[in-house]
Amino acid sequence: xxxxxxxxxxxLKGAASxxxxxxIPLSTVELAFADPAQNFTFAYISDSHIQHIKGxxxxxxxxxxxxxxxxxxxxxxxxxxxxMFGGDxxxxxxxxxxxxxxxMLAKLNYKTHVVMGEHxxxxxxxxxxxxxxxxxxxxxxxxxxxxxxxxxILTFDEWTYDRWPTDExxxxxxxxxxxxxxxxxxxxxxxxxxxxxxxxxxxxxxPVVVFSHSPIQKIYKGWNFWTDDAEEVHALLKPFDDVTxxxxxxxxxxxNQIGNISFHAVMATAWPWPYPRxxxxxxxHMPKITVPMNRADPFFERDATGWQFINLKTGRVDMxxxxxxxxxxxxxxxxxxxxxxxxxxxxEDDRITxxxxx
Amino acid sequence: MRKTAFVVLLGxxxxxxxxxLSHAGQEQSTxxxxxxxxxxxNNPMTPEKIALGEKLYMETRFxxxxxxxxxxxxxxxxxxxxxxxxxSEGINxxxxxxxxxxxxxxxxxxxxFWDGRSPDLEDQALHPFINPVEHGLKNHDPILKIxxxxxxxxxxxxxxxxxxxxxxxxxxxxLAIAAFERTVIAGDSPFDRYYYGGEEDxxxxxxxxxxDLFLNEGRCVSxxxxxxxxxxxxxxxxxxxxxxxxxxxxxxPKLAGNFLxxxxxxxxxxxxxxxDPKTSELGRFAISHGFDDLGSxxxxxxxxxxVTAPYMHDGSIETLKDVVxxxxxxxxxxxxxxxxxFLSGGIRALDLDEDQIDDLVAFMEALTSPEFEPSAxxxxxx
Numbered sequence: 084x085x086x087x088x089x090x091x092x093x094x095l096k097g098a099a100s101x102x103x104x105x106x107i108p109l110s111t112v113e114l115a116f117a118d119p120a121q122n123f124t125f126a127y128i129s130d131s132h133i134q135h136i137k138g139x140x141x142x143x144x145x146x147x148x149x150x151x152x153x154x155x156x157x158x159x160x161x162x163x164x165x166x167m168f169g170g171d172x173x174x175x176x177x178x179x180x181x182x183x184x185x186x187m188l189a190k191l192n193y194k195t196h197v198v199m200g201e202h203x204x205x206x207x208x209x210x211x212x213x214x215x216x217x218x219x220x221x222x223x224x225x226x227x228x229x230x231x232x233x234x235x236i237l238t239f240d241e242w243t244y245d246r247w248p249t250d251e252x253x254x255x256x257x258x259x260x261x262x263x264x265x266x267x268x269x270x271x272x273x274x275x276x277x278x279x280x281x282x283x284x285x286x287x288x289x290p291v292v293v294f295s296h297s298p299i300q301k302i303y304k305g306w307n308f309w310t311d312d313a314e315e316v317h318a319l320l321k322p323f324d325d326v327t328x329x330x331x332x333x334x335x336x337x338x339n340q341i342g343n344i345s346f347h348a349v350m351a352t353a354w355p356w357p358y359p360r361x362x363x364x365x366x367x368h369m370p371k372i373t374v375p376m377n378r379a380d381p382f383f384e385r386d387a388t389g390w391q392f393i394n395l396k397t398g399r400v401d402m403x404x405x406x407x408x409x410x411x412x413x414x415x416x417x418x419x420x421x422x423x424x425x426x427x428x429x430x431e432d433d434r435i436t437x438x439x440x441x
Numbered sequence: 442m443r444k445t446a447f448v449v450l451l452g453x454x455x456x457x458x459x460x461x462l463s464h465a466g467q468e469q470s471t472x473x474x475x476x477x478x479x480x481x482x483n484n485p486m487t488p489e490k491i492a493l494g495e496k497l498y499m500e501t502r503f504x505x506x507x508x509x510x511x512x513x514x515x516x517x518x519x520x521x522x523x524x525x526x527x528x529s530e531g532i533n534x535x536x537x538x539x540x541x542x543x544x545x546x547x548x549x550x551x552x553x554f555w556d557g558r559s560p561d562l563e564d565q566a567l568h569p570f571i572n573p574v575e576h577g578l579k580n581h582d583p584i585l586k587i588x589x590x591x592x593x594x595x596x597x598x599x600x601x602x603x604x605x606x607x608x609x610x611x612x613x614x615x616l617a618i619a620a621f622e623r624t625v626i627a628g629d630s631p632f633d634r635y636y637y638g639g640e641e642d643x644x645x646x647x648x649x650x651x652x653d654l655f656l657n658e659g660r661c662v663s664x665x666x667x668x669x670x671x672x673x674x675x676x677x678x679x680x681x682x683x684x685x686x687x688x689x690x691x692x693x694p695k696l697a698g699n700f701l702x703x704x705x706x707x708x709x710x711x712x713x714x715x716x717d718p719k720t721s722e723l724g725r726f727a728i729s730h731g732f733d734d735l736g737s738x739x740x741x742x743x744x745x746x747x748v749t750a751p752y753m754h755d756g757s758i759e760t761l762k763d764v765v766x767x768x769x770x771x772x773x774x775x776x777x778x779x780x781x782x783f784l785s786g787g788i789r790a791l792d793l794d795e796d797q798i799d800d801l802v803a804f805m806e807a808l809t810s811p812e813f814e815p816s817a818x819x820x821x822x823x
Contacts, residue, residue, distance in 0.1 A: 143789065147780075154782035155732040158694055160701050382663040385786030407733055408786065 121226045122396035126159060126193070128152045129169030129331035129390070130351030132202060133184040135177055144384045145174070148352030149187045152390040155405065157192050159392060164225065166193045169331030169349050170200025170236070170296035175254050178211055185215050196223075200296040200331065201236040201268070201307070205257040206250050208243070209234070220274050222281050228290045228395060231281065233274060235295035235310050235330075238266040261305045268297040269311040278319050290325040290398035298330045300339065300346060306356070308333050320344055327400040329393075336404060338414045340422035347402045347414060347423060355379055355387035383408045472628030472810070473637050476671040478548055484563065484616050486623065493597045494621025497614060503584045504576040506532045511569070511618070514541040520813045521545050521625060522749045527756035531575035538714065538721035540756035543749055545813075546742055548623045551677040555738045555754045556714065558707050558728045562619035567611060568711045575715070581611050588614060627744065627810035635807075637670070644807055651804025654797055659768070661801070663787060664740045674743040674808070679725040679734055680785040683772030684753045686736025687781050689722045696720055697735065700727055724754070735783040745813050747806045761802045769793050 131149040134142040156166060168188060173180035181203065188195055197216040199209060209219055219234040237243075238257075247253040256264045270278075285291065293299070299316055302308035310316070320326045326344045334356040337348035379387035385407035394401040399416035402423070406412065413426045471477055480486055497503075498511045514529040515521045521544035523529055529541045539555050547553065553565035569575040570584060578584070588594040589609050599605050602613045632652070634643035644652065655661045665674040689696065696719060705713065710728060714721045725734035738754040752758045758767060758774065767774045771790030772781065793801070 147784065147786070150782050151784075154693075155735075158697050158701075158732065160698060382660070383786040384789070405732060411731075 122394075123164045123226050124159075124161065124392060124394050126156045126163040126166045127169060127329065127349050127391040127393055128156065128166065128352060129198075129349045130171045130200070130334055130353055131168075131184060131187075132171055132174045132351070132353040133180045133187075134174035135179045135183070141180075141183055142174075145353045146183075146187070148385060148388055149184065151385065151407070152352045153187060153190050156390065156392075157190070163193055163392065166191050166195045167294055167329070168195060168197045169294065169329070170198040171202040171331060171351075171353075172197070172200065172212075173203050175251075175258065176203050176206030176212075181211055181215055196230075196232060196294070198232055198294050198296050198331065199234040199236060201257050202254075204234075204236055205243075206254040220277065226395075228292055228398065229282075229285045231278065231291065231293045233270055233278070233293060233295045233299075233316075235270050235297045235299060236268045236307075236332075237271045237274075238269060238311075242266040260307075265307065267304060267309050267311040268307050270295075270299075270316055271312070275312065275315055275319065278316070282319060282323075285323070287322050288324055290395070291320065291323045291327070292395075292400065293320070293326070293328045295328060295330045296332050298333065298337070298346065298348065299328050300341065302333070302337070317341065317344060325398050329400065329402075334388075336412065336414065336425075338402075338423040338425070345400065345416055345423045347400055349391050349402075350389040350404060350406065352388050352390060380408065472626060472633070474628035474630065474633030474672050475546070475626055476549070476673070478623055478626060480623065481561070481563075484620060486620055487601065489597070490601045490617050490620045491624055492621075493594075493601050494617035494619070496593075496597070497588075497618050498621055502587055503570055503578070504532055505578060508532070509576050511566075514569075514575075515544045517625075520745045520748045524749045525751065527751055529575070531569075531572070532577040535574040535577075537572075537574045538716070538718045539754050540751065542741060543745065544622055544625050545627050545810075546625075546673065546744055548626060549673050549742075550675070550739070552739065555741075556725045556728050557679060557739050558710055562622050563612075563615045566615040566618040566622075568708065571708065572711055572715055584614060585609065585611065627812060630744065630810050631807040632804070633672070636667075636672070645803065647800050647803040648807045650797075651800035651802070651807075654793070654801050655804055658793060658797070659765075659791060659801055660787070660789075661768075665743050672744075675740040677740070679737040679739055680787065681724070681734075681736040681781060681783050682738075682753075682768070682788050683736075683781045683784050684738075684757060684767070684774075685722040685755045686724070686783065687773070687778065689719045690779070690781065692719055693723075693735065693783075696723055697726065701730060721755070732783070736781060737783075737785065743805055744808050745810060747809050748813050748815060761805050762798060765793070765798045765801050769798060 128149070131152075132145050133149065134145055136142060156163070172184035172188070188197075199212060199219050203209065203212045213219060220232055222229060222231045224230070243253070247256065256262060257266070259265060282291070295310070297310045298308055299310045299313050300308075301310070301313055321343060323343065328344055328346050329349060330346070331349050331351070333348045334351035334354065335348060336350065337346070339346040387406070387409065389404055389406040389409070392403045392405060394403065397416065400423070401413065401415040404412045404414070414423050415426050416422070417424045501508055501510045501513075503510065509532050513531070514523045514526075516523055523541045526541070528539055529537045531537065542555060548562065553559040553562060554568075559565040559568065567581070571578050571580060588598060589606055595605060598609050598613060601617065602609070604613060631643045631648070634640040635649075636652075655665075656667070664676050664678070664680060666672070666676050667674065686693070699720075700723065705727075707728075714723075714727055720727065722736060725737045725739075726732070728734075746752075747761065750759060750761070752761070752764050758764050763774070768788070769791045770776050772784050772788040773779070
């Protein structure tokens with residue numbers, strides 16, 4: 084029944100993320116690890132924005148996004164070595180939100196590292212978050228790769244400590260988009276000094292992967308797709324051969340190469356930016372904004388959200404996007420061009436037409 | 442016994458429906474509410490082929506017991522289902538895991554079976570013959586033996602395909618069955634007369650309220666599609682609506698893992714999903730291996746739904762009212778049951794009240810085609 088099998092292949096919704104691991108031909112990549120046993124994968128979930136309504140009620144849509152990502156991640160084969168959560172676990176940084184989110188993350192069958200997002204931070208300046216998840220910046224080594232976790236959503240001390248009458252207002256001001264009262268994100272002097280010291284002991288040939296919430300790039304200031312001291316951080320990373328920065332916050336697929344650094348954004352489990360108008364019959368808890376997204380199906384709340392699964396067999400990041408209700412995509416480092424590329428859409432003719440307007 | 446009028450379609454080329462003939466031979470148009478029947482280029486319709494297909498459809502010798510035919514689970518007298526059975530009964534009263542979907546209007550489906558594991562009617566017809574809980578054959582040889590030797594079949598295959606002896610393969614058998622199934626279409630329901638025919642009083646006031654809910658607050662139309670000129674009441678997509686998979690939540694990692702490891706052929710999947718109730722609940726995932734598809738099943742048509750109880754892929758919900766309540770609860774049959782981790786993003790609590798639920802049920806009762814409407818006697822008996 085060969086015919087049947089061929090037909091069946093036509094039906095497949097592209098490769099499942101699991102199958103995609105082997106989809107990148109080995110011949111096109113330079114193996115960084117002499118011992119194949121050192122190859123590994125990890126998963127990345129981000130931006131769940133768990134939002135408290137009152138009592139035991141939370142916004143159902145955001146809950147479902149994280150629940151689904153956790154359940155799917157637990158099904159991965161091969162099993163990831165660990166899971167990263169990329170920040171913005173909470174919407175307004177409250178205890179109920181962080182507790183509820185932590186409870187859902189606890190269902191992961193893997194060791195989990197958590198990155199600080201601005202929605203987790205600006206209510207109590209990370210105090211309760213740190214009780215739950217530990218230090219806000221640190222590094223660890225895993226199978227020959229040096230991983231760095233940064234808190235990249237800090238800002239000027241004056242803005243943080245001296246400007247707002249209440250913690251709640253500070254949180255809301257930082258959560259706003261296109262907000263003239265907002266302030267740009269930065270890693271800050273203290274952490275940069277720590278990073279310089281941390282990296283001093285790392286061999287220059289060691290692959291370095293940095294996790295941050297904001298992009299460590301300057302993309303769009305109005306929405307804080309921005310890190311004010313990005314250049315200073317880049318300078319610290321410059322001596323290394325293979326550097327990758329993985330960030331959340333932007334709720335969409337982005338990739339870039341600046342000098343020796345590859346950049347990959349991850350999807351949100353909550354909503355995509357720019358996002359669609361959604362379900363209009365009940366009160367919406369979506370933050371107010373006027374830019375509708377023209378690619379998500381508003382009926383299916385999980386559309387244009389997702390999570391990632393990352394292959395590090397080359398010492399570079401191959402980012403597999405597991406996209407609910409959409410075709411999965413892979414953005415992998417192309418050694419020929421020296422930058423990350425969408426493996427399927429890189430050819431000009433095959434490319435999805437970009438949005439020309441919002 | 443009520444009379445079932447099959448409409449016979451003659452056409453050449455995909456979507457090129459030349460004309461529509463009834464069995465009696467007079468021209469008819471496509472029933473109100475339906476698009477033209479898509480006829481594949483490689484299987485043009487002829488009255489002889491359709492008649493042969495019907496004979497094959499009604500044949501019982503293509504089973505180990507000599508008792509089971511296509512019609513056993515897709516009975517023309519029961520709107521081409523086996524209502525009120527929960528899941529279908531094959532040889533020796535063996536039961537499968539899934540509720541028999543109707544053949545009516547299945548020609549319009551872009552995939553076949555609840556999990557879409559088959560691309561068209563021709564391919565679909567191959568699998569039940571060799572499923573251990575359906576016709577039970579080990580392979581298709583016994584069928585070929587009969588159609589190559591039996592005088593009536595010999596004549597018919599010669600006439601329809603110009604083939605005899607070993608030239609006759611399962612290809613010809615399934616082409617004929619599919620040709621017959623392409624004639625099993627039905628529209629002309631009260632809803633069609635109201636919406637497409639402009640008959641203002643074809644629906645009751647309650648059914649009209651139900652229609653409004655169907656389009657708006659009920660969110661039904663997003664999957665059970667109604668268009669400007671036609672309504673198939675399906676989006677041909679797959680959704681986890683919180684049925685079945687809820688029963689195996691703890692087994693999902695193990696069951697899903699088995700499928701990810703083994704790259705099964707469609708026939709192997711066919712056996713697995715119809716003989717193991719737990720595996721069956723993985724739904725479309727068993728075919729696509731996509732996490733999106735865990736516990737998801739094809740959106741069925743709603744045409745004639747009032748006469749094809751029980752409901753859902755596993756026949757687990759007995760009445761249309763309970764179906765609406767399941768959706769109203771946001772994808773759980775009993776309030777308070779845990780919501781499935783992989784639930785489709787389109788399913789959410791609707792907050793409809795009791796009257797609105799009844800209105801929606803009344804609307805679905807207006808989707809029955811006249812040829813499948815229970816007669817007054819039968820209705821009284823129920």
